[in-house]
Amino acid sequence: MPLARADENAGVFQSTGVQHFSGGWGWRHVVILLVFMVVFICYADRTNIGIVLAQHDFPGIPHRSKGSILSAFFVGYLSTQILGGVLAQKWGGKATLLLAATTWTFFDVLTPMFAFAGFTPLYLCRVGVGLGEGLLMPTQHALVNFWVPAHERAFLIAVVTCGQEFGSVLANLLSPQLLKGGVTCVFSAWGLTAMLAALLFLWLAASAPELHTSCVRTGEALWIQQRREAPHFAEVRRAHAAEPVMAQSLLGKPCVLAIIAAHAGVNYAWYVVLSWMPTFFAEAHGLDLAARPHLLAAPYAAGLVGVLLAGRASDALVARGLRVRHARKAAQLVGALGVLFFLQLAARAESAGWASTWMMAVLFFGRTQSLGFWVNMVDVCPQTAATLMGVSNTVGTIPGIVGQPITQSILSASGSWSAVFGIGGVVGVAAAVVFAAFGDDKPIDTRATRSDSVDAGRAQDTLDSAIGKPNDIE
Numbered sequence: 001m002p003l004a005r006a007d008e009n010a011g012v013f014q015s016t017g018v019q020h021f022s023g024g025w026g027w028r029h030v031v032i033l034l035v036f037m038v039v040f041i042c043y044a045d046r047t048n049i050g051i052v053l054a055q056h057d058f059p060g061i062p063h064r065s066k067g068s069i070l071s072a073f074f075v076g077y078l079s080t081q082i083l084g085g086v087l088a089q090k091w092g093g094k095a096t097l098l099l100a101a102t103t104w105t106f107f108d109v110l111t112p113m114f115a116f117a118g119f120t121p122l123y124l125c126r127v128g129v130g131l132g133e134g135l136l137m138p139t140q141h142a143l144v145n146f147w148v149p150a151h152e153r154a155f156l157i158a159v160v161t162c163g164q165e166f167g168s169v170l171a172n173l174l175s176p177q178l179l180k181g182g183v184t185c186v187f188s189a190w191g192l193t194a195m196l197a198a199l200l201f202l203w204l205a206a207s208a209p210e211l212h213t214s215c216v217r218t219g220e221a222l223w224i225q226q227r228r229e230a231p232h233f234a235e236v237r238r239a240h241a242a243e244p245v246m247a248q249s250l251l252g253k254p255c256v257l258a259i260i261a262a263h264a265g266v267n268y269a270w271y272v273v274l275s276w277m278p279t280f281f282a283e284a285h286g287l288d289l290a291a292r293p294h295l296l297a298a299p300y301a302a303g304l305v306g307v308l309l310a311g312r313a314s315d316a317l318v319a320r321g322l323r324v325r326h327a328r329k330a331a332q333l334v335g336a337l338g339v340l341f342f343l344q345l346a347a348r349a350e351s352a353g354w355a356s357t358w359m360m361a362v363l364f365f366g367r368t369q370s371l372g373f374w375v376n377m378v379d380v381c382p383q384t385a386a387t388l389m390g391v392s393n394t395v396g397t398i399p400g401i402v403g404q405p406i407t408q409s410i411l412s413a414s415g416s417w418s419a420v421f422g423i424g425g426v427v428g429v430a431a432a433v434v435f436a437a438f439g440d441d442k443p444i445d446t447r448a449t450r451s452d453s454v455d456a457g458r459a460q461d462t463l464d465s466a467i468g469k470p471n472d473i474e
Helices: 027-055 063-079 081-091 093-117 119-134 136-147 150-181 183-204 213-217 220-225 233-250 254-284 293-319 324-347 352-380 385-413 417-438 456-468
Strands: none
Touching (some): 027 063, 027 093, 027 213, 027 220, 027 254, 063 119, 063 254, 063 385, 081 385, 093 119, 093 136, 093 183, 119 136, 136 150, 136 352, 136 385, 150 293, 254 293, 254 324, 254 352, 254 417, 293 324, 293 352, 324 352, 352 385, 352 417, 385 417
């Protein structure tokens, strides 16, 4: 097949070395799976500290300080959310993701050494882990924004999101066993896994399909550009200087504030469950986590199933004519009510088995609820989704900071898991109501139409990248 060039008038490829792509499996799925892999390792790393603290005592770290140690992560995590969005827009998602993975892995591997050194060193180390992981969430939205066509959005974002549950499942299954070899074994094993995942991402991924040589040559890059709302990657980088002004104007929009409120409300219950579930099973039910790790892992597996089913159902409903915003709001409301109900059943469970069963329902509905606002960020801000994610996750992390000492105080005063879980459930329902009232689906940051993003000049950029450049280093 002869080498190609772009038709400057029509913005389409003539008969060239660039193949015709008609959908189906492609490089976008490979990249999404790579992002999923990095996300699940990220969540395994943040889950491990709760597992270790529930089963291991460190000299110089009193039991009453556990809530502060758990909240330290969120101090760092909050600090780099907006920075992650800015860097993802400026450098590209690939470089920012690699920076994130390197940073959190460095501090994660050092956790045992700092833990034995005392409270303050461990606290600062966990802040460092949070600094690295805080870069990841907005970065994954930047990658999804470029790689996922609109009609596949809910399900493929669900695939990335379920990495959170998958990481928690693996951590709860494997880390108690690794802990038998010592605390260092837990963090070193997961640190090595993170570095291997980062190398795979470096080798196989790119910040956008138009920068990925193989994706361009198969024709998939142009196919994605024609079906997404985001403009060409180069245009986003050129517009980066004006973005702070645009971001400030968007923050006053009711639909954006609704996303942020939903994010914060969901996160309160999510972070309480993520950080305290090992303690709940160990103290309320006397569970030996190493002997029966499946009871702790099962809820996260249910969350994984929940987010995938919700994503598939959402795309199917939209394809059948349901308005996008109604699909997002339904996920929020149904999920919030399910979480509120099943959290109370879990708090009143008479055995570890029943507690695990009810927690499975909690995470199934909880991840359904989360999908509503996660996907809606790309719905309303296709060009600045990474920045919006950074801002939203900054606010959404505050419950992670305040929720840990609040939970510790409630448990120290009354030992009431019903009160702990009840607060989380009510906050989640209130947030879902706000989202249902003010959420929308109309893009509010679009500078140009989607067709403009695949005009002749941009198609030529895509072809040039295929002919003359290897996979991007951005």
